[in-house]
Amino acid sequence: MENFGRPKLTSALLWLMTIVSGVVVANNYYNQPLLAEIAAEFKVTEAEVSKITVLTQLGYAFGLLMIIPLGDKLFRKKLILVDLVIVFLALIWMAISKELWMMSMASFFIGCTSVIPQLFVPMVADLSNSENRSQNIGMVMSGLLLGILLSRFIGGIVGDIWGWRSIYWGAATMMVVSWVFIYKMLPEMKPNFQGNYASLMKSVWHLATTEPILQLASFRGAVSFASMCAVFTTLAFHLEQPPFEVGPSIAGTFGLIGAAGALGAVLVGKLNKIWSRYKIITVSLIILLLSWGFIYFMGNTYIGLVIGIILIDLGLQSSHIMNQSDYFAIKTTATSRLNTVYMVSYFIGGSFGSWIAAQAWGVAGWPGVCIVGVTFALLGIGSHLLLGNKIRLANETTDQNIQ
Structure with a gap:
């Protein structure tokens, strides 16, 4: 019998959503280490085959x-x-x-439909109380991040041993397994919007233009993600040059280093029990900014890059979880629509950060990339310090007046 009330968020259910989030989001990133192999099979250039990755992200x-x-x-x-x-x-x-055109279309649909983790996040927010919401969101986001980080690594190994098509057969099998567990374990929740699709999308725009907490969280998330994307977009170019002079396999390994940030994302949820969201976001954005000190001043050493990337990922993921906790605390049932506004802003920011960093690399090399990264980080912490407390206090005053 389906429960259309407020189901209980058990540990097993939380783990299910965490694992499935990682498994599903990984579909978007398997292609990245396999592009050279795909290009060789279809006898196309690297520029042509790279459209697969672009279409996957556009689909997402x-x-x-x-x-x-x-x-x-x-x-x-x-x-x-x-x-x-x-x-x-x-x-x-x-x-x-x-x-190749078939792969391009398939890649777009893979990206478009691999958004299930972003359906889980508002569901976790709805089922959590205010004391453990940040911790629970952090756990699901950790599963998502580990899925992103490990997918490139696993895709490369599986593709190297059995060929690039094998990873997609394996991924399809994992979708079947996920379907069975979701069918058996996930509770049903009654919808909270009764209008048509057009009015639904209008309400998304309404939230984006009328909720200051959501607007600030979306801006902080967008510029923070842009800051991180700046380094990862150009890292392979940097490592090809002296003193490193290494290939893309080493650059890809740096993705695994970001797992430290994923683990930190769980801890920051627990930290929310003793620190306010405002304080955690402040510290997280300072960490993100400080990471660029290591990336710039020690950017010609492996230890400097490793420390910098661990810090930038930790700062980003910690602020990301707190951003989501911030806007999910808004008194509305439109949690999926809140998440839509934030995540679309987040990925637009990342895309812009990647593009402008690539331009900066062409003009000024690694120092130019660092200027871009620092600028985005400063925009994030500047907006937070200038507006964060002001918006929070105004919201608390409004709530008191309503009561």
Whole structure:
């Protein structure tokens, strides 16, 4: 019998959403270490095959905007189950593709439908109380981040041993396993929006233009993600030059270093029990800014880059979790739509950070990239210090007046 009230968020259910988040989001990143192998099979240039990655990310952004708001309008469990079927079909299409255009289309649909973790996050927020919301969101986000980090590593190894198509057959199998566990364990929750799809999307825009807490969280998230993307977009170029002179495999290994940030994301949720969200965000953004000191001043050493990347990832993920806790505390049932505004802003920021860092590399090399990264980090902490407390106090005053 389905429970349409407020189900209990058990430890098993939280682990299920954490693991499935990692497994699903990994679909977006398997292709990155396999591009050279795919280019060789289809006899195309690296520039042509790189469109696969671009289309996957564009698909993800499209799915965030068009699918995630449906979490407020439709039964989430059924939406997730249908989405998993489409992911499965897209992965099979990718595995059997005989032409590059087929892979490109399959990649777009893989990205578009691999947004299930962003349906889980508002669900966890809804089922958590204020004391453990940050900790629970942090756990799910850690699963998502580990999925991103490990997918490149696993994809490269599996593709090297069994060929690039094998990873997609394996991923499709994991979608079937995930579907079964979601069907058996995930509770159903009653939708909280009764209008049509057009009015649903209008309400997304309304939230984006009328909620100051959401606006500030979205800006902080966008510029912080832009700061991190600046370093990862150009790291391979930097490592090709003296004194390193190493290939892309070493650059890819730096992605695993970010696992420290994923583990830190769990701890920051526990820290929220003794520190305010404002204080944690402040410290997180300072850490993100300080990371660029290591990346610039010690950027010609492995130890400097390792410390810098651990710090930038820790700062980003910690502030990311607190940003989500901040806007999920807004008194509204439109949690999926809140998450849509934030995540779309987040990925737009990352895309812009990648683009402008690439331009800076061409003009000024590594110092230019560092200037870009520091600028975005300063925008994040500056906006937080200038507006964070002001918006929080104004919101508390409004709540008191309502009461």
